[in-house]
Amino acid sequence: MSDLDLVMQRLTMRGHRITETRRRVLDVLVSMPAHFTVDDVLRQLPDVGRATVFRMMKLLQDLNVVCRVLMEDGSLHYRLSTRGHHHHLVCRDCGKVEDFSNCDVSSLVQQLAASTEYEIEGHWLEVYGRCSTCRALEGTAVGA
Amino acid sequence: MSDLDLVMQRLTMRGHRITETRRRVLDVLVSMPAHFTVDDVLRQLPDVGRATVFRMMKLLQDLNVVCRVLMEDGSLHYRLSTRGHHHHLVCRDCGKVEDFSNCDVSSLVQQLAASTEYEIEGHWLEVYGRCSTCRALEGTAVGA
DNA sequence: CTTATAACTGATACTTAGTATCATGTCAGA
DNA sequence: TCTGACATGATACTAAGTATCAGTTATAAG
Numbered sequence: 431m432s433d434l435d436l437v438m439q440r441l442t443m444r445g446h447r448i449t450e451t452r453r454r455v456l457d458v459l460v461s462m463p464a465h466f467t468v469d470d471v472l473r474q475l476p477d478v479g480r481a482t483v484f485r486m487m488k489l490l491q492d493l494n495v496v497c498r499v500l501m502e503d504g505s506l507h508y509r510l511s512t513r514g515h516h517h518h519l520v521c522r523d524c525g526k527v528e529d530f531s532n533c534d535v536s537s538l539v540q541q542l543a544a545s546t547e548y549e550i551e552g553h554w555l556e557v558y559g560r561c562s563t564c565r566a567l568e569g570t571a572v573g574a
Numbered sequence: 575m576s577d578l579d580l581v582m583q584r585l586t587m588r589g590h591r592i593t594e595t596r597r598r599v600l601d602v603l604v605s606m607p608a609h610f611t612v613d614d615v616l617r618q619l620p621d622v623g624r625a626t627v628f629r630m631m632k633l634l635q636d637l638n639v640v641c642r643v644l645m646e647d648g649s650l651h652y653r654l655s656t657r658g659h660h661h662h663l664v665c666r667d668c669g670k671v672e673d674f675s676n677c678d679v680s681s682l683v684q685q686l687a688a689s690t691e692y693e694i695e696g697h698w699l700e701v702y703g704r705c706s707t708c709r710a711l712e713g714t715a716v717g718a
Numbered sequence: 719c720t721t722a723t724a725a726c727t728g729a730t731a732c733t734t735a736g737t738a739t740c741a742t743g744t745c746a747g748a
Numbered sequence: 749t750c751t752g753a754c755a756t757g758a759t760a761c762t763a764a765g766t767a768t769c770a771g772t773t774a775t776a777a778g
Contacts, residue, residue: 447725447774468764479728484765500698504642504650506764519692528690534682539701546672547706548663554644554700557683562691591745591754612735623757628736650735 434460440493451478455486464527465499465507499527502558517555523564530557578604584637595622599630608671609643609651643671646702661699667708674701 434456438448458474468483475483487508490496497511499518509518509527516531539550560568578600582592602618612627619627631652634640641655643662653662653671660675683694704712 445725449726449774451727477728480764481729481766482727485726488765498648500644502696506648519686519690521692522695528692530686530690532685534685535679535699538678541676541678542663542674542701543703546663546674548665548672548701548703549709550701550703551666552646552702554698554702555679556698557686557692557694558696558698559687559692559694565693589754593745593755595756621757624735625737625758626756629755632736 437490437493437495440495441489444493446489451482452486454478455483459490459496459510462510464525465501465509467507500554500556501525517557519557519559521561521564522558523560523567526561526563528561581634581637581639584639585633588637590633595626596630598622599627603634603640603654606654608669609645609653611651644698644700645669661701663701663703665705665708666702667704667711670705670707672705 434453437456438453441448441452454475455471455478458471461474462470468480468487471483472478472480487496491498494511494513496508499507499509499520501507502520502522512529512531514531516529519528519530520526535553535555539553542548543550578597581600582597585596586592598619599615599622602615605618606614612624612631615627616622616624631640635642638655638657640652643651643653643664645651646664646666656673656675658675660673663672663674664670679697679699683697686692687694
């Protein structure tokens with residue numbers, strides 16, 4: 431059973447319907463690069479409505495199929511989610527996104543909880559930098 | 575010398591001018607709650623142009639006077655910045671925002687740098703939870 | 719295999735956040 | 749006080765997302 435079928439199954443399990451449009455959007459999503467916008471998706475599916483794709487992205491966020499990435503410029507993109515809690519390491523040159531979940535924010539969170547008396551329920555962490563490929567490229571660039 | 579004067583000084587030092595509008599916007603900013611939107615500011619200054627306030631917010635971000643807060647719903651608000659690098663602890667009930675800078679993300683960052691060969695240049699961390707006040711309130715609430 | 723209906727769709731219009739343009743106004747240095 | 753670069757406000761625009769609504773379709777009950 432393919433990943434797409436799994437998503438379909440999760441949809442029906444939640445009382446949602448499997449439609450041709452949803453199938454087509456999902457097909458496009460898996461072919462997308464590291465991160466994308468709704469308009470990227472729409473460009474590949476000109477006959478699908480804007481609202482439909484936005485509705486679907488919200489659905490897929492609930493289902494943990496996609497998540498949002500906060501870019502360094504403050505804009506939010508979408509991306510296929512690895513299952514469960516994770517964070518993003520974003521290359522600010524090529525835009526590549528890597529996940530990591532071995533985040534030891536937990537100790538920080540405990541520390542915070544103790545010092546502030548907050549009941550911590552979640553966190554959002556994005557790390558920005560430059561991937562090895564982009565660093566290598568800069569080494570060979572002229573103007574660098 | 576007041577905080578506002580300090581900001582003015584920083585503006586002139588960077589070659590910007592002190593205008594009546596800027597003074598008025600700054601006055602409003604310091605009277606704002608924990609976080610706010612540009613429209614919150616505009617409501618208090620109906621005769622100031624939208625673009626002007628947005629321009630000013632960008633300027634003030636450069637000057638480290640304000641920063642942006644990512645709310646749990648994904649919307650971005652502004653807030654007066656504590657000087658320098660820090661993160662936000664946001665109460666999802668009352669919206670209160672606290673800063674913390676004793677973040678030991680540095681060890682995490684080092685770990686990431688080693689395992690991914692990224693050159694890490696920055697990070698964004700927001701922690702969500704419920705402050706002690708809101709937790710206490712829930713204890714007394716009926717429907718809880 | 720029908721059929722009823724709740725869910726889905728696309729169009730449209732709207733909202734919110736922010737940017738671009740441009741003619742007018744004004745700060746601040748010479 | 750003059751002057752030009754900087755700042756302003758109006759306007760129009762873009763981008764991201766939501767609301768509404770009439771028409772379509774999946775699906776499950778009969």
